[in-house]
Amino acid sequence: MDAIILQILNGLDKGSAYALIALGLTLIFGTLGVVNFAHGALFMLGAFCAVTLSRILSLSHVVIDESRKDFLGNPMKVEVPYLHEWFGPEVGATIIDWSVPLSILFAIPVMILIGVIMERGLIKHFYKRPHADQILVTFGLAIVLQEIIKYYYGANPIPTPAPEAFAGSFDFGVLIGFDANSIIYPYWRLVYFGFAMVLVAAVFSFLQFTTFGMVVRAGMADRETVGLLGINIDKRFTIMFGIAAAVAGLAGVMYTPINPPNYHMGMDFLVLSFVVVVVGGMGSLGGAVAAGFLLGVLESLASMGWVIDLVPGINQIIIYLVAIVILLTRPRGLMGRKGVMEE
Amino acid sequence: MSKFQLNRRSLIKSGVAVGAGLALPTIFTSSARAYLNEPKGDTVTLGFNVPQSGPYADEGADELRAFELAVEHLNGGGDGGMLNTFSSKVLDGTGILGKKVGFVSGDTQTKSDAARASAKSMIEKDGAIMISGGSSSGVAVAVQALCQEAGIIFMAGLTHANDTTGKDKKANGFRHFFNSYMSGAALAPILAKEYGADRKAYHLTADYNWGYTTEQAVRESTEALGWETVNSVLTPLTQTDFSSYIAPVLNSGADVLVLNHYGGNMVNSLTNAVQFGLRQAEANGKKFEIVVPLYSELMARGAGKNIAGILGSQNWDWKLENELGARYSGTNAFVKSFGEKYGFPPSQAAHTCYVQTMLYADAVTRAKSFDPCAVVEALEGFEFDGMGNGPTLYRADDHQCFKDVVVVRGKENPENEFDLVEIVEVTPVEQVTYAPDHPQFAGGDLGACNSGA
Numbered sequence: 149m150d151a152i153i154l155q156i157l158n159g160l161d162k163g164s165a166y167a168l169i170a171l172g173l174t175l176i177f178g179t180l181g182v183v184n185f186a187h188g189a190l191f192m193l194g195a196f197c198a199v200t201l202s203r204i205l206s207l208s209h210v211v212i213d214e215s216r217k218d219f220l221g222n223p224m225k226v227e228v229p230y231l232h233e234w235f236g237p238e239v240g241a242t243i244i245d246w247s248v249p250l251s252i253l254f255a256i257p258v259m260i261l262i263g264v265i266m267e268r269g270l271i272k273h274f275y276k277r278p279h280a281d282q283i284l285v286t287f288g289l290a291i292v293l294q295e296i297i298k299y300y301y302g303a304n305p306i307p308t309p310a311p312e313a314f315a316g317s318f319d320f321g322v323l324i325g326f327d328a329n330s331i332i333y334p335y336w337r338l339v340y341f342g343f344a345m346v347l348v349a350a351v352f353s354f355l356q357f358t359t360f361g362m363v364v365r366a367g368m369a370d371r372e373t374v375g376l377l378g379i380n381i382d383k384r385f386t387i388m389f390g391i392a393a394a395v396a397g398l399a400g401v402m403y404t405p406i407n408p409p410n411y412h413m414g415m416d417f418l419v420l421s422f423v424v425v426v427v428g429g430m431g432s433l434g435g436a437v438a439a440g441f442l443l444g445v446l447e448s449l450a451s452m453g454w455v456i457d458l459v460p461g462i463n464q465i466i467i468y469l470v471a472i473v474i475l476l477t478r479p480r481g482l483m484g485r486k487g488v489m490e491e
Numbered sequence: 492m493s494k495f496q497l498n499r500r501s502l503i504k505s506g507v508a509v510g511a512g513l514a515l516p517t518i519f520t521s522s523a524r525a526y527l528n529e530p531k532g533d534t535v536t537l538g539f540n541v542p543q544s545g546p547y548a549d550e551g552a553d554e555l556r557a558f559e560l561a562v563e564h565l566n567g568g569g570d571g572g573m574l575n576t577f578s579s580k581v582l583d584g585t586g587i588l589g590k591k592v593g594f595v596s597g598d599t600q601t602k603s604d605a606a607r608a609s610a611k612s613m614i615e616k617d618g619a620i621m622i623s624g625g626s627s628s629g630v631a632v633a634v635q636a637l638c639q640e641a642g643i644i645f646m647a648g649l650t651h652a653n654d655t656t657g658k659d660k661k662a663n664g665f666r667h668f669f670n671s672y673m674s675g676a677a678l679a680p681i682l683a684k685e686y687g688a689d690r691k692a693y694h695l696t697a698d699y700n701w702g703y704t705t706e707q708a709v710r711e712s713t714e715a716l717g718w719e720t721v722n723s724v725l726t727p728l729t730q731t732d733f734s735s736y737i738a739p740v741l742n743s744g745a746d747v748l749v750l751n752h753y754g755g756n757m758v759n760s761l762t763n764a765v766q767f768g769l770r771q772a773e774a775n776g777k778k779f780e781i782v783v784p785l786y787s788e789l790m791a792r793g794a795g796k797n798i799a800g801i802l803g804s805q806n807w808d809w810k811l812e813n814e815l816g817a818r819y820s821g822t823n824a825f826v827k828s829f830g831e832k833y834g835f836p837p838s839q840a841a842h843t844c845y846v847q848t849m850l851y852a853d854a855v856t857r858a859k860s861f862d863p864c865a866v867v868e869a870l871e872g873f874e875f876d877g878m879g880n881g882p883t884l885y886r887a888d889d890h891q892c893f894k895d896v897v898v899v900r901g902k903e904n905p906e907n908e909f910d911l912v913e914i915v916e917v918t919p920v921e922q923v924t925y926a927p928d929h930p931q932f933a934g935g936d937l938g939a940c941n942s943g944a
Contacts, residue, residue, distance in 0.1 A: 151739055158734045219809065219836045219909065220827060303548035305758045307795025317768035332741060334766040337734070406766070407731055407759045408793050412546060416731045451735035453724060453743075463735075464727045 150330040155448040161337045163444025164344030168399035170424040170436035172392035178368045178431035179385045183279050185287040188418030194397025195409035197255035202247040246311045251401045263393025267386050298411040310336040310405035336405050423471050429484025443467050526862045527642040527943025528618045535590040538619030540610050543598035547626040550840050557841035561848035565592045572828035576821040576877035581856040603633035610634045628652030628701045635664035642943020644863050646847035649840040652701040656891035657932035662940040665890045668843045674784045674804040675708030677896035677918035688717035693745035697752050698725040705751045721745045733760040737767050746774040749782045758793035765797040788838045791911040798901030805897045809836040822879040836909050846878045864940040888927035896923050
């Protein structure tokens with residue numbers, strides 16, 4: 149039982165990332181009707197916002213330490229971060245240590261700006277083009293973005309740890325009455341799950357309880373009529389693209405301590421996120437979130453030893469298997485709306 | 492007016508003349524086709540096939556730096572690097588057999604088909620006489636087979652799977668880098684010494700050829716010393732989050748986790764294992780331990796602080812000569828050349844590529860010919876020293892180099908990003924040498940060398 153609970157926790161965590169990326173994807177699809185294959189790249193760019201801020205905070209000047217030698221036998225060049233000098237070593241180190249949470253503040257404006265530029269600069273020219281064209285151009289854009297990142301940051305993963313306060317793990321089993329050491333769970337993964345929940349709630353609240361959100365929802369239902377009412381729906385949709393980019397970016401920022409980011413991480417999530425969107429139902433925000441968590445949990449459960457022993461290879465195909473079953477039984481996905489992508 | 496008269500003498504004369512005339516172009520042709528891409532002018536072209544895109548692009552970049560340095564030294568540039576320490580003294584900085592060394596590079600993308608395509612292009616379009624480089628065993632095996640078919644020498648780069656010089660070995664292919672068996676043989680005694688002989692291991696293994704051979708090697712070596720393997724789980728190569736594979740480990744009865752992962756797989760699985768508290772955990776009354784049989788400096792850099800305290804094995808380390816003395820001469824010469832040119836110490840991938848280029852040039856010079864079959868003969872059974880690994884043998888039976896293996900541990904407090912591992916011990920070559928027909932290498936046949944004629 150404890151093993152199953154542990155895998156459900158893992159699944160919720162994985163599902164958080166799937167859900168956040170799929171939420172942005174379906175938001176863009178629902179508002180602009182664009183199938184955005186560059187969305188994984190936005191997740192990756194978010195992660196590199198964290199890397200960038202970490203590097204900015206660690207900006208240093210070089211001090212020559214004559215007492216130590218480098219690998220060539222020359223006096224050692226020691227890098228001293230400016231923050232250590234300005235605020236003292238302790239405060240400076242703490243600020244650098246908290247670079248990932250601080251990156252949230254950095255990533256929101258950066259990602260919204262990237263999203264708006266992407267939409268205004270490229271994607272708007274493809275609104276009236278077939279979905280195949282949109283897929284090609286956004287996929288191409290994703291490759292360009294990841295190559296740019298690789299050029300500046302290299303291909304190797306870059307460790308971007310969580311603050312020391314959230315390093316390590318805790319005994320979740322004891323909290324719910326199991327034996328000690330039966331369910332050990334990392335602090336940061338719990339933070340990630342909580343963060344995802346807050347972000348999903350914030351996006352839903354924004355769409356549900358604000359006038360802006362109401363207009364966007366109306367536009368998603370009938371763009372033409374909203375336009376005829378004199379509302380500049382295009383402008384609002386552009387802002388929604390920016391918000392979707394920010395959601396993907398924040399998912400990437402907070403993911404960096406879980407796995408060190410590399411230029412390819414967006415592609416790793418992209419295909420799965422599309423499966424999540426299709427399973428949840430094209431254009432359905434609730435469906436995307438529900439399917440994200442569902443597939444995340446199923447993927448984790450399928451990785452259990454006895455499940456693999458029972459059905460070898462199931463861990464590699466479970467998501468696609470479930471997708472096939474759901475699409476056969478519910479062709480519009482779990483919460484798909486009639487008429488979306490059916491013309 | 493002369494009258495044509497046919498008699499016995501004129502017939503013989505004409506026959507000789509016509510025969511010589513006909514034979515002449517044949518002699519030229521057979522000379523031209525003595526072997527593929529025979530260098531005609533005053534330069535010879537080497538083909539360096541490294542990952543320039545994809546996940547191992549940084550490792551590929553380091554390989555390329557080493558190749559460029561080797562070419563520079565062969566042509567008499569720089570400080571000569573290992574030419575000064577190499578036990579064979581036939582290379583004198585005037586190129587190879589008096590021909591200036593040039594090179595072309597290709598991108599393997601760490602994909603077998605792309606690597607074959609770029610090697611093929613370098614052989615056919617650029618006239619490369621030798622192909623070297625690479626950061627993956629899948630690529631090495633594929634390119635080695637291509638070079639065998641084409642009649643070109645392949646000096647493998649970083650490839651660690653047993654199969655490269657095991658079941659997939661080829662007469663035209665040579666590997667300087669160590670292999671999975673050697674990692675297992677070198678690590679096991681040190682694991683037993685550091686963690687005890689009564690240990691229960693849980694293997695997570697990348698689901699591809701290198702993963703299988705590495706798991707087999709480590710399993711057999713550790714089980715021979717008393718360890719028990721409680722479970723072994725294959726993980727998809729495309730996996731990024733290993734939490735669902737790591738989470739059950741602590742309750743499996745195991746007290747050691749062996750991560751048979753390389754590259755991004757290893758960085759993520761190790762990071763996840765540390766997140767799940769395995770480094771702080773206790774099992775069976777012992778401290779839980781994590782082992783990574785093979786890791787590179789770049790992987791250590793990617794894993795950051797999580798690499799601290801992790802035991803693994805390496806082909807070479809830039810600190811060898813400083814810490815363990817003159818047996819590893821050549822190390823400091825190479826580190827100095829590389830460090831002064833590029834500003835940081837070389838990786839083990841860079842080292843093996845540099846050495847392979849030098850060994851090829853040396854073999855050609857000793858054979859006095861670029862003919863692949865002559866080069867094969869010169870390399871087979873060649874014993875050398877002064878290339879950073881101590882006394883080394885290029886065994887004729889399988890074209891595998893036999894030398895000491897370095898066992899390393901991730902540093903707890905590294906001084907900089909290039910000083911992430913410390914040398915724990917060097918396992919002597921005798922301890923990692925195996926019979927050519929060892930079961931882990933069964934099934935292959937070198938075959939005959941192919942000169943592409």
